[in-house]
Amino acid sequence: MISPGTMAAVRASGAVPSSEYLLQAEGVRKEFPGVVALDDVQFKLKRGTVHALMGENGAGKSTLMKILAGIYTPDHGEIRLRGHEIQLKSPLDALENGIAMIHQELNLMPFMTVSENIWIRREPKNRFGFVDHGEMHRKTAELFKRLKIHIDPDIQVRELSVANRQMVEIAKAVSYESDVLIMDEPTSALTDREVEHLFEIIRDLRSHGIGIVYITHKMNELFEIADEFSVFRDGKYIGTHASSDVTRDDIIRMMVGREITQMFPKEDVPIGEVVLSVKNLTLKGVFHDVSFDVRAGEILGLAGLVGSGRSNVAETIFGVTPATSGTIAINGKDVTIDSPNTAIRHRMAFLTEDRKDTGCLLILDILENMQIAVLQDKFVKNGFVQEGALTKVCEEMSRKLRVKTPNLSERIENLSGGNQQKVLIGRWLLTNPRILILDEPTRGIDVGAKAEIHRFVTELAKDGVAVIMISSELPEVLGMSDRVMVMHEGRVTGILDRAEATQVKVMELAAR
């Protein structure tokens, strides 16, 4: 047993012991109050490989990753770094041992420059002991050159796009000379071109002997970038395979423990009258002249690259950012929607893109999260909430949506992403909407929950709800929609019928 401090000293001396595996975890167990997050789990990362962690949300990937990055300490089991057992006390400890993690929520300081962020705590000093900004700039430029990143080191981080922030995070991790890089769904907010750039960097790092732990929900990425993958299910280790040995279906089977035959349970339902009609809707400087109709029972897919204005249109229709011009009509009548409250009164519902920022009331419990929208006009008598009746319908809803939780007084932040999403969907279904806008309803959600959500959406359409579904995943948009509207740089570039909508056609309209 060697202390991390000693390991850091050994690393610094250059005498790094080699072993077959860069990082090994064995017999790892981690319990949280009421849940066994990991049960006797193993994981082995080889030098110079990309190793994907696969599994549904709640399978234990994140917990394992956080143990490897020093954020959690395991209850049992051992972690070996280059063959030596270590006990990581903190993320900083892990970093000093050469394990760096790039979080899904990026951890950069927005009001500091790129180079300040990268070299924080390790700023080069001049002979007076002050920070040497020239040297810091030079070192950053050098690092970026090596990684083929084109970002101005002196720009403030808040001015960077999500993709560029991610690049800065990666550069920061590389600057620590890390041997192990842990990436948590790094592509979830990136465009295709940015993903390609990221993969180039990953391949380059891999060729330098760095081991990369890569967490993703996207199958195609697995086949494109990963050498090996390990599957987890319900906190248990299922197996490790080379990604060249298996098919997509094999992996899904391992992840869910059952066959998923129909990924997109699209059913033909009778399409009714026009429910929502949008004409020349404009939000100055963001999107222009957006016009479309949605009918009862119809699912209108909304495709486009990140930044094309898809989400902005949804926000405007729902009154989050009221339109500067244009009209919205519901059931043939023009309406003014100046706030979400008005939208809800017109029986609209809006599942937002960002679960954490605009969806969950994280520190409140499931019940409180689910009931908040319906309380606008139901289950309230003289200001008093009718707890009994409301709790009952919330319980029914959570059973119907199969929210996995011991009880509804659990804080929503303790649920997996998929279950959080189900709670938020429940929040809106309780309001009995006739127009449902879903923005990335399955982002960051495991295959099982995804299929369930698709099934709910199909059922809602069957009940005559008009659905607008925004998604970055083309197969999802194409699989679920009756029609697909494509946006590019704030304008509608085309509306395709289900029969004519293909990946190629949509991409042509989206990328222009």
Next chain:
Amino acid sequence: MNTNVTANDAAGHGTAHGRRKLPPELNIFLVLIGIALVFEVLGWLFVGQSFLMNPQRLTIMILQVSVIGIIAIGVTQVIITGGIDLSSGSVVGMTAMIAAGFAQSSTWSRVMYPALADLPAIVPIAIGLLIGLVAGLINGALIAYTRIPPFIATLGMMVSARGVSKWYTKGQPVSGLTDQFTFIGSGIWPVVIFLAVAVIFHIALRYTRYGKFTYAIGANVQAARVSGINVEAHLVKVYAIAGALAGLAGLVTAARAQTAQAGMGVMYELDAIAAAVIGGTSLAGGVGRITGTVIGTVILGVMTSGFTFLRVDAYYQEIIKGAIIVAAVVTDVYRQKKRKT
């Protein structure tokens, strides 16, 4: 309904009522007992008498903190929304002065409105509540519609309201208040008012839509807005209630002292915030309960009363009080952290 829940429990199904958790106030209640017992022991050791077995002392203690308690109940709601109210102490002074001006008795020489003597008590009371309410409305409107930080908006009100209370009589105290008015500050009435207000807002926070929305805004203001809550209007409501309660506290203060002075209520806002925070209200918003605040208020009272009982010098009292407030919050933060990982 109840049988239904039991049946569910027996079947092992999760329900909202599934497993009753211990109320979070239990910890803080134990702290209160602990502090009281420490004073009891020290009392026997150094003063040779019991701290707790003295009804008169306990009555005075509760009376002293009732005013802080009334303010703290409003401040708790403000803090739950993620805000802060620094103006309550000054609003106490302002309402005490203005209301007292309408509560003067004809048997005294009158500072304000000589013609308006011996008005029924309802007049100064209504005026006092209204002034507090308006101060709160201004706070709330500034915060909700101009989006300036609550700290700044209420800091401005704190300075201005204090100015009003000094300007109103050019610094002179207002005395000779009618018996009808001073009645609300007599005997144990301040305690009764405090507890009544506590019960009302405990119910409002737990069982009404107002309460649910207050917690939702504090937990995530964006999500609350998307869920259809009119966040601006709700914030105005919460600050207006806090202002009206500070006004009520001002009335009780003036009635109890049988006079009003421009310096009344100085630093009360900080004691009220301390009571809320000791009682488990999180400055980050979304967390807090009236029961906790009531216990927090009593803890402040026990400390002041206990130190006086032990004849601890007033200077030391403040030093120790400050340390205990910080310690309470540190323990709470530490406990929450432990629960999380």
